Every structure is written in C-alpha cells, then in structure tokens.
Amino acid sequence: MLTLRKFLISMLALASMALTTQAHAGLIGYADVVLDYFDSGAGPMAGPYGGTYPTGPGFPIAVSTSVVLGNEPGTTGFPDFLSLPTGSYVTVGFTDETVIDGVGDDIFIQEVGANGERANVYVSADAVNFIFLGVAADDVTTAFDLASIGFTDAVRAIKIVGLDAFGGSPGFDVMNVQVLPGSIGPAPVPAPGTLALAVIGLAGLAAARRNKKQAQ
Ligand SMILES: [Ca+2]
Numbered sequence: 001m002l003t004l005r006k007f008l009i010s011m012l013a014l015a016s017m018a019l020t021t022q023a024h025a026g027l028i029g030y031a032d033v034v035l036d037y038f039d040s041g042a043g044p045m046a047g048p049y050g051g052t053y054p055t056g057p058g059f060p061i062a063v064s065t066s067v068v069l070g071n072e073p074g075t076t077g078f079p080d081f082l083s084l085p086t087g088s089y090v091t092v093g094f095t096d097e098t099v100i101d102g103v104g105d106d107i108f109i110q111e112v113g114a115n116g117e118r119a120n121v122y123v124s125a126d127a128v129n130f131i132f133l134g135v136a137a138d139d140v141t142t143a144f145d146l147a148s149i150g151f152t153d154a155v156r157a158i159k160i161v162g163l164d165a166f167g168g169s170p171g172f173d174v175m176n177v178q179v180l181p182g183s184i185g186p187a188p189v190p191a192p193g194t195l196a197l198a199v200i201g202l203a204g205l206a207a208a209r210r211n212k213k214q215a216q
C-alpha cells in the first residue's frame, strides 16, 4: 500500500511539473539539465571551475557545472559562470522542451568577460550525434540560427567546446544557454525504454492490488 501511495505522490508531482511548464510557456527557455561534462585538463586546476563576475570570491574557483543552467542571479548581480579551457566541454539539454528552427535566431549562448575566448557549438537531435552549429564569442550573447546549417530536427542537446585558455579564469566562460519563445518546441518524446518501464510498473502495481484483494 505504501508503494501505491508513493506512486500516486510521484504522479501528482509529475502533473504539477507539467502545469508549471505550461505556465512558463511564452517565456525565454533556459537549458535545464547538464547531460555531459568533460575536463580536458588544459586549465590551471581540475574542472569544473569558473567563478562569479565581477566581484565574486576570485577565480578560477571550483563551481558546479549546473551554474550554466537557468539564469540564477549571483549575489553580485551576475550569475556564476563555468570556464571551458581548450578541449573541455559541457553538454546541456532541455527536459521540458526542445529547440526548433523558429523565425530568425534560435539559440543564444552568453559569455562573460572580454578576453578573446571562443567556443565551438554543436547541436544534436538525440544527444549522441552532434553537428557543428558555429563559433560563440566572448563577452556577448552569441546568437545562432538553426536554419544556417539546415537543421530541421528538434534539438535535444547543445554542446559547447572551449577553444583556448584565455582570461583570469582560463577558457570560454559560459553563463547560460537561452532559447526564445518562437524556437521552443514540444517536450522531448520519452525514449521507448522509459515508456515500457512505466507500463511494466503500472501492470505490476495492478497485479499486486489484485493479489492483495484475493488474499483478503
Ligand atoms: Ca531559426
């Protein structure tokens, strides 16, 4: 019975998440999950490192890769950033939406601090195979149009790869990854495996209830 209660509670949580997502429709979307991170070792310390700009506790300091998600303002008014030195990368995704080729620019990557840093940006429809989208610049929000590479699938993952080790916090300093309302696509379709698991779980619960009733 406890298991059923837990199941119902998790279903309620899922439903409320769906409602929240709907309430946010129309606003700018931010990448909300880190799918992958790789530390090339090209930085002055082990990654992930970065800092808070401009008056944080100095940098580079160890940070969570999740600082690139959402747009949480730091205590100084600037969000935290993650630095990607040469060959280091972070891959982010969207759990409640995808990115589609809307009118004009679709994907925006914000970098902080002018030190000449660059990063290669790739997109993927399956988070496995990535296609080169373009180069992101330092100290600005670089805009990318999926139409520029003829990408017509829904984007599930965006990969940012550092190209240098410039700046006080060596490497490309990612603040966030944004999508405008016109480029926000439907929620990603759950993998067949996930759906199968859910069906098996429901069937199992139903069987357990039947057995219990028979025992009573
Ligand atoms: Ca577009």
Ligand SMILES: [Ca+2]
Pocket: 111, 112, 113, 114, 115, 116, 117, 138, 139, 167, 171, 172, 173
């Ligand atoms: Ca910078």
Ligand SMILES: [Ca+2]
Pocket: 083, 113, 115, 117, 166, 167, 168, 169, 170, 171, 172, 173
């Ligand atoms: Ca830097």
